[in-house]
Amino acid sequence: MSFYSQELVEEIRSRSDIVDVINSYVRLQRKGSNYVGVCPFHNDHSPSMSVNQPRQMYRCFSCGAGGDVFKFVMDYENLTFPEALKVLADRAGIELPERNVSREEREQEDLKSRILEVNKVAASYYYYLLRKPEGKLGLDYLLGRQLSMETLQKFGLGYSGKTGHELYRYLKNKGYSDALLKESGLMQVDEKHGMYDKFWNRVMFPIMDSRGKVIGFGGRVMGDGKPKYLNSPETRVFDKSRNLYGLHLARTSRKPNIILCEGYMDVIAMHQAGFNQAVASLGTAFTQQQSTILKRYTDEVLLTYDSDEAGIKAALRAIPILKDAGIRAKVINMEPYKDPDEFIKALGSEAFQKRIDEAESSFFFELRVLQRKYDFREPESKTAFFREVAKKLLEFEPGIERNNYTEAVASRYHLTYEQLQRMVSQTGEQLGGMTKVASPAPPPGRKRPEEGGLKSQKLLITWMCSGEKIFRSIAKYVEPEEFTDPLCRKVAELLTEQLKEGRLNPPSLFQYFTEEEEQQKVAAMCNDTIPDLSGREAEEKALQETIRRVKQNSIAWQTEHLDPGDMDALQKLIRRRRDIEKLHISLD
Known part of the structure; x- marks a missing residue:
């Protein structure tokens, strides 16, 4: 995830207090032992994001966003991990060591930097020219489109000169080489004219990446020239796709x-x-x-x-x-x-x-467009339309979503739900079983063992993240493999490995998970608070009950997946079940 050592990553983390960092983006207020603020990752007006300073983690209880200080900067600034590391290192006054890169890699990085630099200079020149007498044609066009001067400034709009040599001469006077100007995509070259501006007599639209760096340009011609719109060619920094x-x-x-x-x-x-x-x-x-x-x-x-x-x-x-x-x-x-x-x-x-x-829902938009191909005055044509609708409904998984869409389509096109559902089933059979059979649900009020124990597993992870002393107590009774939920088991394994190395560090867990959904779940487990318990005895009792449920769930899962002929394994599970009843947790 990073080009730098884990020791350096942890040093940057330790010198980047999460409350200070997040407070520089979002106003935080102290509430009890935590800080709260308006979450910047969804449209909200009330504080739903909690920042836990001791654990150095944050979590939004509304949208589920959460993680450590690196994750916040990555998501807020849309940066990669190395880029976020650099931002926080600069903020903490830590100089990152030079990465060991090949000569060719360094040359490519240098070229990209120089192209970005020349693009920035070109954008400034176009912006300047729009406001000069030479740019009056472009300015009149933009103002005629009812754009304000504030909007022109916000998007950095400009104008390229009429002769096709203005920018080339300007950049050459700045000391840029022909080789670089050719690589930038700002120039064209031919035998007759030599090197000249790609864009001329056009209103210019700087194209910026997500961090606001100019990576290319679009130009709208003034007059009847062709093409009407022209974009920069693809370069080392610009990929239009x-x-x-x-x-x-x-x-x-x-x-x-x-x-x-x-x-x-x-x-x-x-x-x-x-x-x-x-x-x-x-x-x-x-x-x-x-x-x-x-x-x-x-x-x-x-x-x-x-x-x-x-x-x-x-x-x-x-x-x-x-x-x-x-x-x-x-x-x-x-x-x-x-x-x-x-x-x-x-x-x-x-x-x-x-x-x-x-x-309009994209599904109903597609149906509305599809309907244009059919004549509803003709019964055969109308039936053919509904067959196509049935095919589209088969794209949804069986269950609530498909049922909801079937009901909505039936209502919109004046059919009964049963009529349309029957056509969907028949169409699925004709297409070779495209309908999928949903997994049988457990009886009402009864959960599968792995579902029933998930809440306890998550709660035990929260206990484990709350401090080394409690973790060591838990580790005496629970092994990571006793977590039946894959994500909980992975987190337990990572925490156990950290403890063996001498330091519990829950915020560093996020670098091991790349999927957004996994990161949010880890944040929820690590950042949840344990219910207030009055006294040591109550705390031990609550922890004991949580551990007992996790272990019971583990045994139930193993029993369900046991080979019926493996009597030795069955006897072991029976002994483990008895041991759970005798379990007594001590926080000493």
């Missing part, structure tokens, strides 16, 4: 969704109207890599592609990509207008917010 326009601003919006637009002007108009969660893909179809990026920030994306045929096709392509990334997709209806920019100019922000609130 892995970036989104406006993300550096949208990622801190703290809105419950992200709005995906088709173009630069839509994003800018949306931000100016107060919808600062808007982003756009960069002149290409929406990609899987872009959906993965969006998943870091939201579970819901609202599509505002143009309402023409091209926009509808683009939305239909984007929906399955979003679903595959685990993102809920909805579609905003902008009719009778073509795009968000036109809609907001005509009807205003409040009307657009109403359309957001009424955004």
